[in-house]
């Protein structure tokens with residue numbers, strides 16, 4: 117493996133020449149809200165490092181009307197825009213000498229419908245229900261160049277000073293506080309203070325009829341900003357922001373450097389959250405919490421997303437990866453730090469343990485190690501650090517490997533180095549590189565200095581090569597245990613064999629944990645008592661699987677009541693992964709499940725729920741499905757009976773979450789008592805919503821929607837159209853998408869091409885139908901017939917991923933061929949990795965479906981006898 121070098125400006129990849137560096141921008145924009153266009157001017161102070169004859173910077177879908185250098189106007193012929201490469205080239209009349217110069221430009225562009233560059237969003241105002249419009253920006257990875265010409269690569273840090281003209285009754289927000297406001301013809305001009313040196317993708321501008329609430333944390337003004345009438349629902353986010361800010365100020369050792377931090381809720385335009393420095397943007401339901409109507413899951417999601425985005429204020433904003441090949445530095449780290457912070461202040465949520473499959477396909481944060489490991493076992497995986505040449509590649513780097521494997525590796529590393537040593541390394545790193553850029557090597561160097569361990573050598577196998585290992589455990593004589601590592605793969609013939617330096621942890625059950633850096637293919641543990649269970653990967657903190665021999669496995673089964681829930685969840689996850697990878701029969705997993713002590717442990721039961729849910733969807737159309745559903749209900753029913761329908765006084769949030777999950781999955785498993793109970797509660801809810809606890813609404817609506825008749829479908833739809841709450845809208849439309857009656861599927865799908873849902877969400881209604889309705893074929897047929905209209909609602913990245921993603925719900929090989937043919941005729945080349953992933957997923961599911969169907973029958977029959 118090639119050891120990566122520490123950050124060096126000259127050697128950082130990218131398209132733009134490095135002779136000219138922008139130092140300070142002053143940008144003025146005038147959006148036209150009627151025409152959805154914009155005009156603008158900018159001046160840029162340049163540091164010319166060696167003489168040049170031309171300037172090369174980025175611009176996309178902009179027209180540049182005029183340019184001057186040091187006050188000297190350039191002829192029109194000197195201005196050249198290369199749309200394909202997203203470059204603006206200015207030919208200079210004479211050589212520009214080294215030193216400081218000033219570039220001035222005037223330009224015009226457009227306001228987009230999707231979250232790319234400057235975008236608009238239509239929404240219904242709270243209270244009045246009136247239709248309104250607002251503006252927002254989304255620049256990561258490469259879209260700042262759509263608003264103003266700039267050196268739009270992360271290594272070109274500069275100061276930015278923005279001014280904008282907006283209607284008088286609007287509030288305008290950017291990275292820095294407002295410096296001045298003045299009335300002008302047609303509205304007001306707002307001038308924001310200048311930012312510290314930062315990467316262009318971290319700029320933000322939001323404006324509309326907005327409200328806010330605010331407080332202070334030390335010297336920092338913190339605000340939650342939302343559309344009129346909704347700011348008070350930001351109270352929970354405001355309080356959490358103060359808590360998280362204090363924690364990070366201490367953890368990073370450098371206090372938050374800007375005078376203010378805004379948390380901004382957007383009702384549409386884009387679907388995620390974005391860490392713009394000092395002005396973080398969120399899809400509304402990831403920020404606003406209504407104590408009367410929001411669920412516990414929503415609250416938890418808000419905290420997790422806040423903690424993730426705020427970690428970026430240091431890791432990403434104050435210190436930025438030099439180039440997109442190190443995107444994981446931003447995302448893996450923020451995912452790990454956000455989860456660590458969430459777990460610290462909210463231990464009851466069990467965030468490290470819960471697999472937490474995102475309900476929302478666009479949501480990227482949240483602990484989902486298992487999901488990342490599933491993808492990382494396939495032939496279509498890639499290493500955490502990967503070469504990035506084009507804008508399309510930069511945008512597609514935002515995937516599970518970058519976020520979740522990155523997070524998982526950092527957690528393993530922290531537990532190996534020790535929490536305090538790890539933190540000291542992070543403090544060194546932040547102090548040494550603030551207001552600058554880095555590579556992964558810089559992080560490893562800081563951690564090595566703090567720990568006196570060769571972190572770079574340990575890390576290389578995990579970040580510079582794909583995949584991860586399984587450690588096989590074999591008991592020998594005289595207390596010796598042989599450990600062997602090999603690459604863990606699934607549906608991946610002839611995988612190149614790889615090895616890792618594994619920071620192993622292990623414990624004789626009941627004893628203290630030990631650590632061992634496994635640096636070779638084999639290793640031996642000594643003096644393990646022959647009659648005692650041995651557990652590797654203590655608390656499941658490591659990013660590897662373990663396969664025990666029969667003797668060791670049986671000892672573990674006997675010792676289950678003495679294992680903590682973290683270790684039991686880890687055994688369940690590994691056993692299921694071995695089954696999926698065809699490395700063990702299904703009896704390994706269900707044998708373990710049936711030996712578990714009765715409990716209502718959230719994370720443990722949720723692991724089981726996720727597996728049963730997965731199998732139930734996989735077996736659609738199989739004759740074995742009915743028997744499986746009966747068996748699955750028998751495994752889950754006892755836990756539901758212990759919890760009951762109604763929240764008990766003083767019960768924890770874990771019980772609340774588990775009840776909701778159980779109702780949903782038992783409904784899907786055709787449990788007639790659950791279905792009847794949901795219908796009864798829905799009837800009462802129709803006449804008085806307050807009769808149904810907010811936590812029960814998503815599951816009850818989902819089950820009612822699944823088995824809906826036309827009348828019920830219409831009732832749900834009407835509720836969805838009426839509400840101005842984005843969270844409630846999601847619940848209703850999600851319920852509609854789950855309807856299994858094909859007549860209703862036909863009614864649901866066309867909603868995706870209306871403007872009932874925010875643009876960023878509408879197309880995912882089709883994905884939900886594909887996943888939940890048991891009719892993925894109808895979803896695909898609809899998408900194929902309406903592809904143009906659907907893709908108009910998403911950006912380029914969405915366009916490459918969308919069609920392949922709809923195929924991942926199929927389990928028939930013929931669909932793999934269909935996708936390949938479709939892609940060849942209809943999709944850009946950049947979609948090839950997504951197509952390959954989907955093809956692999958279909959083939960994997962097809963094989964697994966056949967295997968499970970026969971193995972499950974044998975297992976369930978054995979039970980019957």
Ligand SMILES: [Zn+2]
Nearest residue numbers: 424428447450
């Ligand atoms: Zn992030």
